[in-house]
Amino acid sequence: MTATDAFSDDQNTRDIPSRPEAAEIRALSIDGVSHSYGTRRALIDVGFSVAPASFTALLGLNGAGKSTLFSLITRLFGIQHGRIGIFGHDVARSPGEALRLLGVVFQPRTLDLDLSVTQNLLYHAALHGIGRRDARGRSQEVLARIGLSDRASSKVRDLSGGQMRRLEIARALLHRPRLLLLDEATVGLDVKARADILGHVRQLVAEQGISVLWATHLFDEIGTNDDLVVLHQGRVLAQGKVARVIADAGGSDINTAFMRLTGSAAPDGGQTS
């Protein structure tokens, strides 16, 4: 199925016969997206999709265009060419419906350091129109899940890097999105914190059926059963199951497959999983 097929105008609650287009609604559909900063082309005809309840790794070196793509998906930038859909809702035409289904963790920290952990969560909830009582309940719930209940009233600036990241993930889940985007979420963290966060996100996919797009430049964050999209210099070079991408590229592992595809050396810290 092409990403274009995944767009539809109305996705209200209903029983739908097993027509292919209904059964195959994608969590995220990116179709022919290009973006330029002046004369510099950051993304060139990018197209791929993320299946519901799946973990998709977006692998690319620094400068590949991952953050630009995230800015387009979250509507921080306007889409110059192509279409992006979230569960069938066109981001450009129905941004409210699309963004309501989306949780996002950006590469730079976006927490308010002067507010407490709970205040950050309540602010985020308000931005999604979630009332104060409901928001408090959800905050306690997500804080318990990430093991930060005892830091609920701490100032965010007093948290460690790993705790801040976990809080950002919790915040992104507060409005119960169906698609979660994480842009280099483990950058700057130690090995244990990285493993904890990655494990937590995989658990969300397995237990809650959340779809995840995980942007990274680290090979060891990619599992053998994951879906993989290789982005290089603004172009998608390969996509599919990890084993398929490796086989198609003629490599023995992700590392060699990536090198064959891009002609680049492994990124710092990159190891095959």
Add this chain to the structure above:
Amino acid sequence: MTSVTLEPVRRGFSLAEYLTCLSGIVWREALRFLHQRERFISALVRPLVWLFIFAAGFRQVLGLSIIPPYETYILYEVYIAPGLMAMIQLFNGMQSSLSMVYDREMGNMRTLLVSPLPRWFLLSCKLLAGTAVSLLQVYAFLLIAWFWDIAPPPTGYLTVLPALVLSGLMLGALGMLISSGIKQLENFAGVMNFVIFPMFFASSALYPLWRILESSPVLYYVCLFNPFTHAVELIRFALYGQMNWIAFAVVAGCTIAFMIGAILAYDPSRGLIRRGPAGGET
């Protein structure tokens, strides 16, 4: 035949969701303001220095005739009080714009901009929150000024409120528009030199316009076309229970124009903001 059940996806947002969002943004702005006590103190000290020192010295130099809305001769301190109230709002508007640039650099702005509610609404909430903060500052100033014998009619404290809301919105919208064009915090010093000082000094805040006309007709017309002049006059008249319709029309018109400009500037498809990725991102 199998079936696929899709989860309900609501269209649009309820009034309660809009109000929750508004209260959340105002609440966050209030928390920020409370955390920055220095900001509150400096917002008060600035006009008080003008009132206690500058006005006291200038009182003997500048003669004031009886001009509306005043019905008798007044002290210079009384004359500049509305200008200083508008100055508080001018600085507050620019401070809000500074914090928007800071939020954008630090990444906090993304939290706001990826909200599913319409962007015009989010920016309007931000504007209302900033105006509410400026009102607190102005009334604190008026309280202190009362001890300095600057005492408008008691009803003036009430009648000036709508004028303060409107002027606060105009100056806040101007700050928001300016913030959309500033890429880095370092560039913000230019706002002081090219916006705040010219707007304040080329206005009727410190001298009546007829006085300026006597000394420089060119400057008179600059002052006349300065929206800040009309904000000052709107406040001045409202403080004495009167309405200056021309000032009202100019301030209302500028508020709408600046707000539309800011909304367009923050619109991702047309906006001026963030034409490139932030540092470290690709």
